[in-house]
Amino acid sequence: xxxxxxxxxxxxxxxxxxILEVGFTADHEMVIHFWCAHCRRSVYLSKSLSECWRDCPExxxxxxxxxxxxxxxxxxxxxxxxxxGIRCPE
Numbered sequence: 001x002x003x004x005x006x007x008x009x010x011x012x013x014x015x016x017x018x019i020l021e022v023g024f025t026a027d028h029e030m031v032i033h034f035w036c037a038h039c040r041r042s043v044y045l046s047k048s049l050s051e052c053w054r055d056c057p058e059x060x061x062x063x064x065x066x067x068x069x070x071x072x073x074x075x076x077x078x079x080x081x082x083x084x085g086i087r088c089p090e
Contacts, residue, residue: 004057008045014038024049 016034029046
């Protein structure tokens, strides 16, 4: 699974030590709530879900490699099961 890091910071530039809440509004926005220890205030950041979609990384563009990996994994699994005396259907 690939993902893109979401950069969070208060207006003062401080990054949060921990996130208190993540939620969604009726207007289809994601809201992240954290406490800024530097300026001692509660911070709420919001981002529309359409922005979230645009910020998502591109899917892996090499499906052939995934298929080859699946075939290798399947063959390795079958070999392991056979070593235990379990016969795999063909």
